[in-house]
Structures are given as C-alpha cells and as structure tokens.
Amino acid sequence: MRASFYTFGCKLNQYETEALAASFRDEGFSVGAAGEERTAEPKAVRPEADVYIINTCTVTSKSEQKARRLIRSLSRRHPGALLIVTGCYAQLNGEEISRLGENVLIVPHDDKDLLLELPPLLKKAGPEGGADVVRSLLQQPHRINRFNFQVSDFSFHSRAFLKIQDGCDNRCAYCRVPLARGKSVSAAPEILLQRLEDCERAGYKELVLTGVNVSAYRYGTTGLTELLRSMLEGIRGLRLRVSSLEPEMIDEELAEVLADPRICAHFHLPVQSGSDRVLAGMRRRYPASQVERAVVLLRRAKPEAFMAADVIVGFPGEDNPDYLQTRALVERLRFSRLHVFPFSPRPGTAAADMGGRVPERIRDERARELRAVSDRLYLAYAESWRGKEVELVLEKEQSGGWRGVSGNYLKVLLTAAADSPLPAGLKAGSLVRVRIEEPGDLCSGVFLEKL
Numbered sequence: 001m002r003a004s005f006y007t008f009g010c011k012l013n014q015y016e017t018e019a020l021a022a023s024f025r026d027e028g029f030s031v032g033a034a035g036e037e038r039t040a041e042p043k044a045v046r047p048e049a050d051v052y053i054i055n056t057c058t059v060t061s062k063s064e065q066k067a068r069r070l071i072r073s074l075s076r077r078h079p080g081a082l083l084i085v086t087g088c089y090a091q092l093n094g095e096e097i098s099r100l101g102e103n104v105l106i107v108p109h110d111d112k113d114l115l116l117e118l119p120p121l122l123k124k125a126g127p128e129g130g131a132d133v134v135r136s137l138l139q140q141p142h143r144i145n146r147f148n149f150q151v152s153d154f155s156f157h158s159r160a161f162l163k164i165q166d167g168c169d170n171r172c173a174y175c176r177v178p179l180a181r182g183k184s185v186s187a188a189p190e191i192l193l194q195r196l197e198d199c200e201r202a203g204y205k206e207l208v209l210t211g212v213n214v215s216a217y218r219y220g221t222t223g224l225t226e227l228l229r230s231m232l233e234g235i236r237g238l239r240l241r242v243s244s245l246e247p248e249m250i251d252e253e254l255a256e257v258l259a260d261p262r263i264c265a266h267f268h269l270p271v272q273s274g275s276d277r278v279l280a281g282m283r284r285r286y287p288a289s290q291v292e293r294a295v296v297l298l299r300r301a302k303p304e305a306f307m308a309a310d311v312i313v314g315f316p317g318e319d320n321p322d323y324l325q326t327r328a329l330v331e332r333l334r335f336s337r338l339h340v341f342p343f344s345p346r347p348g349t350a351a352a353d354m355g356g357r358v359p360e361r362i363r364d365e366r367a368r369e370l371r372a373v374s375d376r377l378y379l380a381y382a383e384s385w386r387g388k389e390v391e392l393v394l395e396k397e398q399s400g401g402w403r404g405v406s407g408n409y410l411k412v413l414l415t416a417a418a419d420s421p422l423p424a425g426l427k428a429g430s431l432v433r434v435r436i437e438e439p440g441d442l443c444s445g446v447f448l449e450k451l
Contacts, residue, residue: 015210054074083101111138173354174346184218272284273311274327278317390407390410
C-alpha cells in the first residue's frame with residue numbers, strides 16, 4: 001500500500017508529518033516522495049496512493065485556500081483513495097473541509113497523534129475499510145499528548161527536526177494558532193536529550209528545534225537557555241538551529257549560549273511592526289526598542305548571522321507614519337530577509353472585528369515596498385559572503401552538483417572546482433565546506449572538503 005503526505009505551514013507541521021510518515025513506512029507502506037510532500041500542489045499528485053494525509057495550516061487565509069484546492073483535486077482525481085485531513089485548519093473548520101469530497105475524513109489537530117496508530121490497522125483492513133478504521137480510532141477515549149511524535153529517520157528532509165514545545169499563551173490579536181493548538185506545553189528535557197542523541201547516532205549533521213513558540217520552552221525549572229546548555233554538552237558532530245525567537249525573550253544569558261559555534265548563525269524574529277502603537281494593538285509583548293535590543297544581543301553573539309523577520313502590513317489602524325516606522329526599523333537593523341504578510345482578518349481573533357481597516361490597495365502597496373526592501377537587504381547580505389567559506393548540509397542533487405543550506409541559511413548550489421570533480425560518496429545530509437563564488441537567491445559555491 002502507498003501513502004502520500006502533504007504539509008502546509010510551519011516546521012512544526014513538517015516535523016509531525018515526518019513522524020506520521022515514519023509510522024507508515026515502518027509498517028511497510030510505500031511513502032510519498034519528498035517533492036510531493038513539500039510542494040502541496042495538485043500537479044504533484046503522482047502516482048496514485050491508497051491514503052493521502054494532508055496536514056493543514058490556519059495562519060493565513062491563503063494557506064487555507066491552497067489546502068482546499070489540493071483536497072478538492074485529490075478527491076476528484078482519486079475517488080477510491082482515503083483522504084485524511086488534519087492539522088490546525090482541520091481543528092477549527094473541519095465541517096467546512098469535510099464537504100470538499102465524499103472520501104474526505106477529518107482528524108482534528110487534537111487527535112493527530114492517533115494517526116500514529118493507523119498504519120497496522122489500515123494494513124489489516126485494506127483500503128476499502130480505511131474510513132471505518134479512522135472513525136473507530138476517533139471514537140476511542142483519547143488523552144491529548146503533543147509529544148507522541150517521534151522520528152529519527154526522516155523521509156522528506158536531510159536535516160533532522162525536534163519538537164520541543166507546542167501551543168502559545170500570548171493571544172496576539174491577529175493569530176489563530178492558539179485557538180487550534182492551545183496553551184503552551186513543553187517536552188521533558190531528558191526525552192529531548194535522548195532524541196537528540198538518536199538523531200546524532202543516525203548520522204544527521206543538523207538538528208532544527210521547533211515549536212509554536214520555542215522561546216516559551218519551560219519544563220519545571222528548565223527554560224530554553226538551560227535546555228540549550230544541556231544539549232550542547234551532549235553533542236559532538238551535530239549543529240543546532242533554533243527556528244524562531246520572540247524579541248522580548250532574548251536576554252544576555254540566552255545570547256551567551258547562542259554564541260556557541262555549534263549553534264547556527266541564523267535567527268528568525270517575529271517582529272510584526274516597528275510602531276509601538278501598532279504593536280500594542282496587536283497585543284505583542286514588547287515595544288520596538290526591545291526588538292533593537294534583541295538584534296544587538298544576537299549580533300554580539302554572532303556578528304555575521306543571517307537575521308530574518310516576520311512583518312505584518314495593513315494591520316487595522318496602521319497609518320502611513322506607522323508603516324514608515326516599520327520600514328525604518330528593518331532598514332536600520334539590516335535584517336537579511338523579511339517575510340511580509342499583508343493583514344487578513346482571521347475568524348475568532350480580536351483583530352477580525354477591529355475598525356480602522358486599511359484599504360487593500362494601500363496594504364498591498366506597502367507589502368510590495370517591503371518585499372523590495374527585503375530583496376535588497378538579502379542581496380547585500382549574500383554579497384558580504386562572496387569568497388568566504390561556509391559549512392553546507394546537502395539536501396538534493398541538482399544540475400550536476402548539489403543543493404544545500406549553510407549554517408547561516410544561505411541556499412547554495414555546490415559545483416566542483418574546475419580542476420577536480422566532486423568526490424564520490426556525497427549524499428543528502430552530508431556536511432561539506434564550500435566557498436561562495438557568486439551570491440544570489442541561490443548562491444553558487446565551490447567544493448572544498450567533506451567534513
């Protein structure tokens with residue numbers, strides 16, 4: 001039997017999909033290829049599977065729209081297959097999704113870990129009995145466990161992921177995720193340290209720490225700073241990447257730990273606005289000055305770090321001076337890349353009913369301007385690495401070379417030097433040293449050595 005997986009949204013969703021895929025693979029299922037899982041577009045549907053699992057996101061209306069389009073296409077093209085839709089969008093709008101096709105079954109996010117038990121039951125029942133098996137699973141008494149997802153052999157990624165935290169207590173005015181994932185919870189340190197050891201033993205060279213709000217990690221007296229210290233004590237040939245950090249949670253003690261060379265020089269801050277007035281309306285927990293302090297601390301820890309930021313434009317009440325403060329902040333702090341989100345009201349959030357809605361024309365123009373700023377800042381950052389050496393985890397063979405990601409999050413196409421071919425034995429997940437020759441959205445690099 002064959003199972004195909006499609007994931008929308010964050011690295012946390014990607015990790016949970018990997019765990020689901022591993023549970024199917026361990027039962028002898030043929031698991032969908034990486035291109036299918038990552039693309040999440042109808043054109044990627046090949047070959048036909050017996051079961052499709054779509055892991056959805058509710059952060060933006062666009063991600064929900066893409067999921068609906070994919071689900072309709074799968075249902076229409078494969079009416080005999082079992083379509084299981086889970087994730088945050090399924091948690092909040094399951095009834096709406098279930099109407100997209102007769103073979104669509106909803107497994108809310110709260111029950112997502114039940115799908116880990118599905119493969120042996122589905123294997124026994126066969127494709128025809130799959131729907132009854134899923135319904136039976138959902139009727140069982142179930143205690144929610146956010147950390148049932150375990151994987152040390154990844155199907156779709158050459159870098160390992162580890163879920164350390166889930167949920168969020170912040171209740172930002174624009175965000176729907178806490179409605180789907182609930183309050184902040186964290187995994188026990190001893191479990192995380194064991195999984196870290198498993199990933200290193202399996203040969204992975206990078207481990208990405210994921211969560212809804214990684215900065216909120218706390219288990220007893222152990223916070224993120226203490227967890228990172230413990231992890232660094234236990235690893236040798238593995239590098240750690242911290243996926244995202246809240247500006248108000250970055251202090252000198254955390255920055256000191258992040259300075260360790262085994263932690264990637266790549267940080268992502270959900271900044272959202274450079275206007276204190278807008279930040280207050282968003283119910284963010286910091287002023288713009290705290291963003292600046294966070295960036296100073298991070299740059300002190302890693303002066304050449306790739307620094308990305310999320311920004312929302314067109315939030316209700318945002319006037320032109322507010323927008324200009326945001327633009328000035330990102331320019332002044334020289335972020336390496338901006339992820340720009342035009343505001344769209346999300347059902348169930350405080351911002352959905354706020355007055356002062358910014359006209360779409362103005363909102364979209366601000367988004368275009370900030371994306372142009374992002375392109376310029378990124379190219380300047382990439383150019384600063386011309387002729388310098390980086391360590392690259394290889395991800396995919398491409399165009400006679402390899403594509404990979406550096407510790408400081410440059411996407412690089414690796415080719416052989418003119419006088420020597422690439423060595424034999426390179427594979428996805430290999431760690432190599434390269435020299436950046438031509439910076440760009442996809443930098444070109446020359447192989448130096450395998451590490």
